[in-house]
Amino acid sequence: MEILGEIQKNKQEKLIVSISEYKAHTYIDIRVYYEDKKTGEYKPTKKGVALPPSIIREVMELVLQGAEKLQNDQQILKQNL
Numbered sequence: 001m002e003i004l005g006e007i008q009k010n011k012q013e014k015l016i017v018s019i020s021e022y023k024a025h026t027y028i029d030i031r032v033y034y035e036d037k038k039t040g041e042y043k044p045t046k047k048g049v050a051l052p053p054s055i056i057r058e059v060m061e062l063v064l065q066g067a068e069k070l071q072n073d074q075q076i077l078k079q080n081l
Helices: 053-080
Strands: 002-008 013-022 025-035 042-051
Touching: 013 042, 025 053, 042 053
Parallel strands: none
Antiparallel strands: 002 013, 013 025, 025 042
8 A cells, every 4th residue: 555645634533545456456545544542553444435547537526526616605605694
């Protein structure tokens, strides 16, 4: 596994984006990790997704569209207050 980056989600969890292999296939893995209270290490949860390279660009485009929509919705909400 090659870690590409980490984003702190809250005090106990973070998102880790990595490149991983499973059954001879390579994926971009976006997964929630939690902090083990006993060891202080971050361990993976089942919350996440492994994306094959063939759909990465499409997923990125949809995430960007969603981010734009959220920003637009927040601007509209502020204007109506």
